[in-house]
Amino acid sequence: MLKLRYTLSAFCVMSFAAFAPLSASADEVTLYDKLGGHDGVTEIISDMLDYSLANPRISHIFDNSNIPRLQNLLVEHICSLTDGGCVYTGQDMDKSHAGLGIENKHFNALVEDLQKAMDDNDIPFRTQNKLLAILAPMHGDITKYSDY
Template structure:
């Protein structure tokens, strides 16, 4: 590879800028009451370090992320598309604050967007229990019109 060509990580401003961007992104997320509950059980110091290494790796910086894969890391946290989009907004705000050009921001966001499905969960579909289901099925199968106790048949004494 061409060592004289800058990486996306370089274009984003390298470690001094990106460490600050990630710290600010997490501060913004924790300050948002829709986001904070998702982080309650997390060691934020550890998480910040891992995300700094991971984002550096994603942006072709000089870092090797060997932590959990994204699906496993986020499993069971209840993260929805709303949370994903909010964190992206927090990240954009943090990058704006460091005067990272939009063009460069978008190159980075384009590498994060495909992780949406690994990070988020869909809401479970509730079982379909309507009044119509129980009324139309249960009485008819349990007894026919002849056995209706309210209308004794002609044959009964």
């Protein structure tokens, strides 16, 4: 009987050890959560677009765009990149920005608008930097066709 109890409790400990990492990852706070989840990211993107559409350095680039569609795709894209569980349904970054003539200076202007939008929404500096680090490598694809 004693032996059975030891065996059972050893099994319980092993089961707990095996499943503990699973439950920890289910409880994990994602970058998407830190950005405020769906409502937070929607607000940040909306504020960023307000800044960019009023920004004389880049507003002209959005002249022929469907802004509500762009807003939805940006929220979906950020959600998918930050473990929010969304599937991004838009185009690749190189295709969607081809022909817009986006140069380094335009990219920097948009990033500054995003930073202002995150400041307005009280996103901590550390969290801001995590999102920017995910977006930074897209620079190459987004500015790829700036000469065309």
